[in-house]
Amino acid sequence: MASARPPLFVDLSTAYAERGRIAHGTVRVERELIGALATLAGTTRPDLAFCRFDQTAHRFVAVSREEALAVVRAPTEPERRRAPRPAWRSHPLLQVGRRVERFVRTEIRDRFRRFRAALREGAARPVASRPADSSARGATGGATSCLPAGARLLVPGELQRHDFGHLIALKRQHRLALALLFYDLLGTLPPGDPRLDDPDAADIPSSEFVLRHADRVLAISAFSASALASHAKTRGVAGPPVSVIRLGHRLAAADAPPPTPVEGLAPGGFVLTVGDVGTRKNHRLLLDVWASLARDGLARPGTENLPVLVVAGRVGHEGAALVAAAERDPVLRDTVRFLSNVDDQALRWLYAHCRFTLFPSLSEGFGLPVVESLAAGKACIASNATAIPEASQGAAIHLDPHDGAAWRAEVLRLLDDDALAAAEAEIAKKFRMVSWDDTAADVLLALDAERWSR
Structure with missing residues (x-):
């Protein structure tokens, strides 16, 4: 008899933060993929579970399948157009000042996080009887996460929504396995940056985080997969295993409301x-x-x-x-x-x-x-x-x-x-044509194929 699949948690932190807003780019992909996976969770894939990162509680919290569908299908509201940025805010000296301020602030935060983690690890060392399947603690200052030890987590949205230090701690202390959607190689660390030699650095671009900490990467194109592999080569590392998935093209389900005409535009004009x-x-x-x-x-x-x-x-x-x-x-x-x-x-x-x-x-x-x-x-x-x-x-x-x-x-x-x-x-x-159900099938095929913890 085949063993049951271990739970696969699907993160919807970005979709939750963007609920009610008009979807663009990566948010559209995340919403459509979560919707397709949530539909499967109610039929053929009961091993799928959903969660989001709660910024206030600083932990992952469980989200039901019904709540996940409600988040990605929430009605949208118009957004206000932003005013042009004043010219003085783009002055080179101000830009340099912001970069210095950000670097100092995040360096201090990273050092404090590592110091706090070391204290927790030392305090926990005498306790050798912790159950292997206990919920993740310690990385969140004692708060309990919905992710059990050894959990698999799929993050299909923007990594910038997450606290990288928190994810690194969950991986190290509780064997969290991370599967990340990879969109493109837009941000990398420059040569000589001290964070290149710091394995605990959390203030790093998302592309660097994927390269260092992903256990499985789902690239949205062969081009993106190749770009990540080339970047891994420049860093002198093997990089995580990568699968290329197809992205859906459908803008609406069969039961969607009819298209809304745009006032002042003539068809074909x-x-x-x-x-x-x-x-x-x-x-x-x-x-x-x-x-x-x-x-x-x-x-x-x-x-x-x-x-x-x-x-x-x-x-x-x-x-x-x-x-x-x-x-x-x-x-x-x-x-x-x-x-x-x-x-x-x-x-x-x-x-x-x-x-x-x-x-x-x-x-x-x-x-x-x-x-x-x-x-x-x-x-x-x-x-x-x-x-x-x-x-x-x-x-x-x-x-x-x-x-x-x-x-x-x-x-x-x-x-x-x-x-x-x-x-x-x-x-x-x-x-x-490629449907979003095809995208979900590609994702699950890649994640079911083998053990993907590094």
Whole structure:
């Protein structure tokens, strides 16, 4: 008789913190994956359990399957657009001061944590009869965690939500095995940083934490997996075992509410780009292309109007100045529209009724807006950088994200109905749908395949 599977705890700390807010990027992935896993927990996978990190109590607390579903399906509320960051706040001296302050503060915190852990370890040493399956204590200053000793924990969301020192202590004192979703290699420690030689350092970028402390890594693309392996090689370490999983494309379940029309937009009368406004997403290139087309009068001979460029995504401090400049520009203000509060119903309508989509990002671990566009049958002009061609399955039109002239020419080409129809026919031939249930299956296959504690 086969032995029962040990419980696999699924962390929803980010989803809990972001509940009620419009999902973007990694939060969307986390919500969809948790929803698919919670559905399985009620049918074929009773070994799945759910938890979140309670910042106030400084411990993991249990979350029921029903509560997990409620968190990821919570109705969303609009967000307020941020004002541009004042120029004086970006002064180099202030930036240096903040880095020094952050480093000193976290160094002191890390040293104090290690000192406190050493005291607890010394106090606990005479007690040799602690049960092997007792709940995790000590790492939380005496607070009891819902994670038993030797537990397996899957963290599908943003690692920045967690206290790395707490996770390190749970691994060492209670044999916690960590499986982490890996999105991309955006932050690493610079050469010569003293934290490189400190195995107890908790103030480290999430990519470094994954490399040091993950027992199993689930990469969202072969590109991300390769980037992590290359980084491990530069650090001179083997790194954790990595499995590549597929990400789903579905924006809504079969019983979801109908798409919500966006006021002021005519079906087929706009081109769509989805993504938070910021330097990495490269919206500047699209604004330059649209300004060039608008200043030429008409997009091309035979077309009556230049389609509106719709930018659907949050506008943070980094992108606020770019948006403000575009809205003041006498050419762009009538041809570009920024939508910062697009929920899933409105986003489905935008994909369904746009002429085509654009995604000029400079760096991605996957490129969810590209596959969402292709899943809707819409042609996508996308960057050829990093993981984006892999995500598109070869069904998008890929261009150098620095070549504005090439993007302008391709936009003009897809304004022709015959060219657009041919591009959409290529999608039908090449693109294969992936559901979030497929993503959950990939995750469980990787974690069930073998013992994955390092």
